[in-house]
Amino acid sequence: MTTRSPRRTPAVLTISGPARMIRPGARMAALSLAGMLVLAGCSGGAGDQEGADADVPANPHGITAENPSGTAAPSAGADAQSGDGGEGETTTDGGSPASGPASADPDATEAADARADQAAVGAAAERAASFGFTNQVSATDTEIAATREDARLRQTNSSGTTVEPARCKSPLTAVDWSPILMPEADASRLDFGSETFAGTGTVEVASLEDAGVVEEHLANVERLVADCPELTMTVTDSNLQQSTFDFTARTSAAEGADSGLVWTRTPAGGDTATTAQVLIGQTAEHVVMVSFIGDSEVAGEEFTAIAEQILAAAEGAL
DSSP states (O other), X not given: OOOOOOOOXXXXXXXXXXXXXXXXXXXXXXXXXXXXXXXXXXXXXXXXTTTTTTTSXXXXXXXXXXXXXXXXXXXXXXXXXXXXXXXXXXXXXXXXXXXXXOOSOHHHXXXXXXXXXXXXXXXXXXXXXXXXOOEEEEOOHHHHHHHHHHHHHHHHOOTTEEEESGGGHHHHHHTOOOGGGSTTSOEEEEEEEOTTOSSEEEEEEEEOSOHHHHHHHHXXXXXXXXXXXXXXXXXXXXXXXXXXXXXXXXXXXXXXXXXEEEEEEEETTTOOOEEEEXXXXXXXXXXXXXXXXESGGGGSHHHHHHHHHHHHHHHHTO
């Protein structure tokens, strides 16, 4: 693990940007687009699935720092849609509480039972909300498993991707990774956004199943930036439709992370570019990723400082 420089502690920042809502219903758009997954979802931008599954509430699992496993109480969004009682008046399955003597505080019980990765994501969720990112959606175990399988298939069958110069294909495909992809690791993921941010933020925390995998990934990021800062890639999807992109990669200006990458993917023909900033941090037993994907603003000073603080919140809970 690399030596970290001291963390900056920037003041709380006001989020600015295009006033386009990222709807909570686009719950897993980021699973195919955010983070290191530079080869997934290449046929579109950060808002491709906006409007899909529009009935899914924000943060349906109720993840917070006090309730990191997210199963004890519904989110505020769920309460508002159902019209059911106030805080603490709903059971785990969303029905009315059973009659009888009061039991122990369910939030405290769930927090005590939460895995370390769940607690860390809960702390990150709380910090993200403090910046206005209150549309939060947690990944289910089924969704994480599906993402792992999709990534495995991309790695074992990369013939649908061509890269110029050809020597850059290996480092590009090598960085198509994020912590939840470690197959046996305990892992949690949260995607978050706001009504004034045209993009998606993500935090992932996974147990350190194999420290060598993380070390190799950090080396691959350095290799991509050093050897292939500019390339062109063409991706052929399952319907044999081809999409060509100009791709650039550079080191993030973030401090306090073990790795920081900024990449931009611009469709051929001059359509809107997609930019991502991805920070990776590592503790003795866990690896953490915080990323933003959207317009070029996500690589700016404001979002860099926010990503640093969300990363620090997650690591601080481990």
